[in-house]
Amino acid sequence: xxxxxxxxxxxxxxxxxxxxxxxxxxxxxxxxxxxxxxxxxxxxxxxxxxxxxxxxxxxxxxxxxxxxxxxxxxxxxxxxxxxxxxxxxxxxxxxx
Numbered sequence: 001x002x003x004x005x006x007x008x009x010x011x012x013x014x015x016x017x018x019x020x021x022x023x024x025x026x027x028x029x030x031x032x033x034x035x036x037x038x039x040x041x042x043x044x045x046x047x048x049x050x051x052x053x054x055x056x057x058x059x060x061x062x063x064x065x066x067x068x069x070x071x072x073x074x075x076x077x078x079x080x081x082x083x084x085x086x087x088x089x090x091x092x093x094x095x096x
Contacts, residue, residue, distance in 0.1 A: 007077050009044040010070040017060055031055045047071055 018027055028038040033055065040046030053067035
């Protein structure tokens with residue numbers, strides 16, 4: 001199986017959803033979030049929280065799950081790049 005590709009950060013995807021010419025301040029105002037929070041998200045330094053996912057869904061007509069799942073896929077991919085200890089699978093005991 002090939003190496004899993006790097007999924008996009010949700011902020012990268014969100015940049016494509018913003019209307020051309022709309023400022024970060026205008027978008028943040030529409031979402032009722034701090035401009036710095038949105039700027040960090042758009043630049044891949046912030047995360048889509050459940051709260052932000054609900055706001056994006058209401059604003060853009062998407063599902064909140066789309067944004068939450070995108071963040072989860074990104075986080076899983078990024079974490080898989082880090083070293084981890086060897087985990088022994090839990091043995092399942094069947095009682096007689």
